[in-house]
Amino acid sequence: MQTAFRNDIPAPALAPALSPVSPLLRPERESPTLGTVRTFTKDEEIFMEGDNAAFVYKVVSGGVRTCKLLNDGRRQIAAFHLLGDFFGIEVGQEHRFTAEALGDCKVIAYRRRGLDVLSGGETLSEQLMTALMRALERAQAHMLLLGRKSAQEKIAAFLLDLAEREIDHRHIELPMARIDVADYLGLTIETVSRTLTQLERQGVIAMPAHRRSIMLKDKAALQRLDA
Amino acid sequence: MQTAFRNDIPAPALAPALSPVSPLLRPERESPTLGTVRTFTKDEEIFMEGDNAAFVYKVVSGGVRTCKLLNDGRRQIAAFHLLGDFFGIEVGQEHRFTAEALGDCKVIAYRRRGLDVLSGGETLSEQLMTALMRALERAQAHMLLLGRKSAQEKIAAFLLDLAEREIDHRHIELPMARIDVADYLGLTIETVSRTLTQLERQGVIAMPAHRRSIMLKDKAALQRLDA
DNA sequence: CGTATGTTTGACGCGAATCAATTTTCGTGG
DNA sequence: CCACGAAAATTGATTCGCGTCAAACATACG
Numbered sequence: 457m458q459t460a461f462r463n464d465i466p467a468p469a470l471a472p473a474l475s476p477v478s479p480l481l482r483p484e485r486e487s488p489t490l491g492t493v494r495t496f497t498k499d500e501e502i503f504m505e506g507d508n509a510a511f512v513y514k515v516v517s518g519g520v521r522t523c524k525l526l527n528d529g530r531r532q533i534a535a536f537h538l539l540g541d542f543f544g545i546e547v548g549q550e551h552r553f554t555a556e557a558l559g560d561c562k563v564i565a566y567r568r569r570g571l572d573v574l575s576g577g578e579t580l581s582e583q584l585m586t587a588l589m590r591a592l593e594r595a596q597a598h599m600l601l602l603g604r605k606s607a608q609e610k611i612a613a614f615l616l617d618l619a620e621r622e623i624d625h626r627h628i629e630l631p632m633a634r635i636d637v638a639d640y641l642g643l644t645i646e647t648v649s650r651t652l653t654q655l656e657r658q659g660v661i662a663m664p665a666h667r668r669s670i671m672l673k674d675k676a677a678l679q680r681l682d683a
Numbered sequence: 684m685q686t687a688f689r690n691d692i693p694a695p696a697l698a699p700a701l702s703p704v705s706p707l708l709r710p711e712r713e714s715p716t717l718g719t720v721r722t723f724t725k726d727e728e729i730f731m732e733g734d735n736a737a738f739v740y741k742v743v744s745g746g747v748r749t750c751k752l753l754n755d756g757r758r759q760i761a762a763f764h765l766l767g768d769f770f771g772i773e774v775g776q777e778h779r780f781t782a783e784a785l786g787d788c789k790v791i792a793y794r795r796r797g798l799d800v801l802s803g804g805e806t807l808s809e810q811l812m813t814a815l816m817r818a819l820e821r822a823q824a825h826m827l828l829l830g831r832k833s834a835q836e837k838i839a840a841f842l843l844d845l846a847e848r849e850i851d852h853r854h855i856e857l858p859m860a861r862i863d864v865a866d867y868l869g870l871t872i873e874t875v876s877r878t879l880t881q882l883e884r885q886g887v888i889a890m891p892a893h894r895r896s897i898m899l900k901d902k903a904a905l906q907r908l909d910a
Numbered sequence: 911c912g913t914a915t916g917t918t919t920g921a922c923g924c925g926a927a928t929c930a931a932t933t934t935t936c937g938t939g940g
Numbered sequence: 941c942c943a944c945g946a947a948a949a950t951t952g953a954t955t956c957g958c959g960t961c962a963a964a965c966a967t968a969c970g
Contacts, residue, residue, distance in 0.1 A: 512811065519858040523866065533867040535821065536859065538848060542814040554736045567809060580717065580793060584739065587769040588786065588815050594762065595822035602829035603869030605959070606874065621765060631746040632763065632785045634917065640760040643829030644959060649918050666967070667917065834926065861949065874926060876950055893935070894949070 491564035496557035502544075504554045509546040511565040517538055518561025522553045524600040526612045527681045532600040547589035553596060602642045605683060610641040612681035615661065617674055628670040718791035723784035731781045734772040738792040745774075745788025747839055749780045749826045753910045757829040772818035780823060829869045832910060837868040839908035840880045842888065846899055855897040 488580060493516065497500055502513065502520060518538040534553060536541045543555060601610055618628045634645040655661045659680060662671040719897065723729055729747060747764040761780060764770045770782060828837055845855045846879060861872045882888045887905060889898040
C-alpha cells in the first residue's frame with residue numbers, strides 16, 4: 457500500500473532569489489547546488505531516531521525504509537521510499553524515526569534552515585504546516601501501535617495519551633464511546649471493555665459507575681505496559 | 684499516542700496584507716473574519732470521504748473523529764481531534780476521510796483557496812508541502828490496513844500498490860526482504876510467505892525460483908481481496 | 911416506568927503468532 | 941567451477957490472543 461512521500465517531480469529548480477519561499481523549509485542558499493548526493497549499502501543507516509534533523513532526503517536510486525522500534529525489538533515500517541520520494545521531513549529538531557537502505561541506494565540530502573520558525577507560527581498557513589507535520593508524526597506512532605502492540609499495550613498508550621491532554625493528568629473524561637476507542641485502536645468493543653476491567657482489577661485504573669471517566673491510579677504501571 | 688493535528692495555538696492573527704503566505708493554503712481574504720463557527724451534534728457528519736475539500740477545520744469545543752471505511756463496514760479511526768486541533772487538511776480537491784462529531788461540538792471552518800497550485804510546485808518547499816500531505820494520506824490508508832485488514836487483504840493491497848509504481852503494472856521486482864514486508868504490514872515473515880504461496884497456488888500470482896519478483900496473473904482477484 | 915442504547919461478561923472458535931525444521935539462495939574462498 | 945557456510949525463504953505443528961456470538965446488565969431518555 458503506502459510508499460509515502462511519493463513524488464515524481466524532478467529535482468526542484470533553483471527558486472528565484474525573492475520568490476515567496478515558506479520560511480519553514482528553505483533550501484540551502486550558500487550552496488550553488490541544492491543538495492548533496494550520498495550513497496548507502498544494504499541495511500546501512502541513513503539517520504536514526506533522535507538524530508538531529510539537519511537534512512531532508514530524496515531517493516535517487518534504490519529504496520529506503522523508515523521505521524519505529526519498540527524497546528523489545530518489535531518493529532513497524534511506516535513507509536518504503538522509492539525513486540523520487542522524499543523522506544526525513546520533521547517538525548522538530550530531531551528525527552522521529554530511523555531510515556535505512558533497503559539495498560544499495562543513492563539519496564540527495566537537502567540542508568534545512570530556519571527550523572525554529574516552526575514553533576508559534578502566526579499565519580494560518582504556518583499553523584497548518586505545523587499541524588500537518590504533527591499529524592504525520594502521530595500517524596507514524598499510531599502505525600506502530602496498530603501493527604505491533606497488544607490489546608493491553610494499545611489501551612495503556614491510549615490512556616496515557618489522553619491523560620496528557622487533561623488538566624489533571626491523572627483523570628480522564630472520555631469524550632467518545634467504546635466503539636470509537638475500538639475502531640481507533642484496531643480492536644473490538646468487547647476487547648476494549650475487557651482490557652479496561654482487567655486494568656481496573658489490577659488496580660492500575662479506577663472507573664466510576666457510569667464508566668465515562670477514568671482515574672489513573674498507577675501511571676508507572678501503564679508506562680511499563682506501553683512498551 | 685495520537686490525537687493528530689494537535690495545536691494549542693489560539694486562532695491565527697490576521698496576517699499583514701503582504702506577509703509571505705504560502706500559496707498552498709491561504710485564508711479567505713474577502714471575509715473580515717478568518718473563519719465561520721459551525722455547530723454539530725453527536726454523530727453528525729462534518730464532511731464525508733469524497734466531499735469537496737473547500738474548508739479546513741479547527742475544534743473549538745467538544746471532539747471530532749476522522750475515519751476511513753472498508754466496503755463491508757469495517758472502520759478505522761485515524762485520529763481524534765480535541766480542543767484546538769486542526770483537521771480536514773487535504774492535498775487534493777476532495778476529503779480522503781470522513782469527519783464526525785464525537786458529541787456536541789463547535790468547529791471553525793476556514794475557507795481554502797488556490798488549491799490547484801499544489802500540483803507541480805517548483806520550489807523545494809512547495810514540493811515538501813505536497814510530499815508531506817501525500818505522506819499523511821498514505822499513512823491514513825495504512826492505518827486502515829494495519830488496524831482492520833486480514834493477512835490476505837494486506838498482501839493484496841501491498842502487491843497492488845507496488846505494481847502501480849512499476850513500468851509494467853503486472854510485474855513487481857521486490858526491492859525489500861520478507862522481513863521488511865512483514866514489518867510494514869504488521870505480520871510475521873512466516874505469514875507473509877504462507878500468504879504468497881497461497882496466492883500462487885490460487886493462480887493469482889506467479890513467482891520465479893528466486894522469489895524476488897512477482898507476476899500478477901489475476902489483478903481483478905487481488906482487487907477483490909483488497910476489501 | 912419502559913424502551914433504546916451502550917457496556918460488560920461469558921463461552922467458544924479462528925487467524926495469525928510461535929516454535930521448529932527443512933530447503934533454497936547467495937556470498938566466499940578453495 | 942564447485943564446495944562450504946551463512947542468510948533467507950518456505951513449510952509444518954502447535955499455541956494463544958483476540959474476534960465472534962450470545963446474553964446479561966446498566967444507563968439515558970422519552
